Amino acid sequence: MQYAPVVVALPIADRRTSYRFYSEGLGLEAVGELADDGVPEPLQYAVNDGLRVMLVPTGGFGWAIGGREVAGRGQSECVVNLPAATPAEVDEIVGRARAAGAEVVVEPGQQPWAYTGTFADPDGHLWTASADAH
Numbered sequence: 001m002q003y004a005p006v007v008v009a010l011p012i013a014d015r016r017t018s019y020r021f022y023s024e025g026l027g028l029e030a031v032g033e034l035a036d037d038g039v040p041e042p043l044q045y046a047v048n049d050g051l052r053v054m055l056v057p058t059g060g061f062g063w064a065i066g067g068r069e070v071a072g073r074g075q076s077e078c079v080v081n082l083p084a085a086t087p088a089e090v091d092e093i094v095g096r097a098r099a100a101g102a103e104v105v106v107e108p109g110q111q112p113w114a115y116t117g118t119f120a121d122p123d124g125h126l127w128t129a130s131a132d133a134h
Contacts, residue, residue: 007044008080009054011061011070012123015039018055021122025100026082026093028053053080073124084131087115093129094119102127 012018019039022028028045031052035041043055058070071077084090091108094117098104101122108117108129116130 005046005050005052007052007054009056009061009064010123010125011058012043012055013058014122015043015055015057017122019043021097021100021102022053022055025097025102026127027096047082076124076126079118079126079128082127082129084129087131090115090117090129090131093117097121097127 015037016039019030022045023030026045028047030040031044031046032040032042045053045055047053056064062068062070082093084093087108087110094102094104094108097119102119104117104119105126106116106118106128108115114130114132116128118126118128120126
């Protein structure tokens with residue numbers, strides 16, 4: 001069985017802040033119709049044909065996880081990777097994210113496994129941009 005697209009849901013504090021960051025900072029295109037506040041509902045982005053990111057206000061996210069505690073800012077259980085074709089593209093992705101307000105937690109640079117850079121979105125979720133080391 002295959003599931004497509006896979007949807008990764010992340011809790012957020014503010015829809016408008018997240019909408020601006022993901023649209024302008026990462027250059028992703030929101031999927032769906034605009035709600036009364038001018039932001040799509042649900043707030044989703046197609047990362048590629050097989051992956052969407054859905055950004056859910058913390059209160060609603062709590063319902064989806066059965067009343068379990070939503071991890072606080074600075075606690076990371078996963079890192080979402082954005083593959084890049086070249087180190088220059090990694091630099092561009094991280095630079096755009098920084099300009100949009102991301103906290104860069106690992107500056108772009110060559111690691112043994114790839115050229116990577118990692119940043120935190122406005123809600124503290126970690127994203128890595130990486131280009132294969134060849």
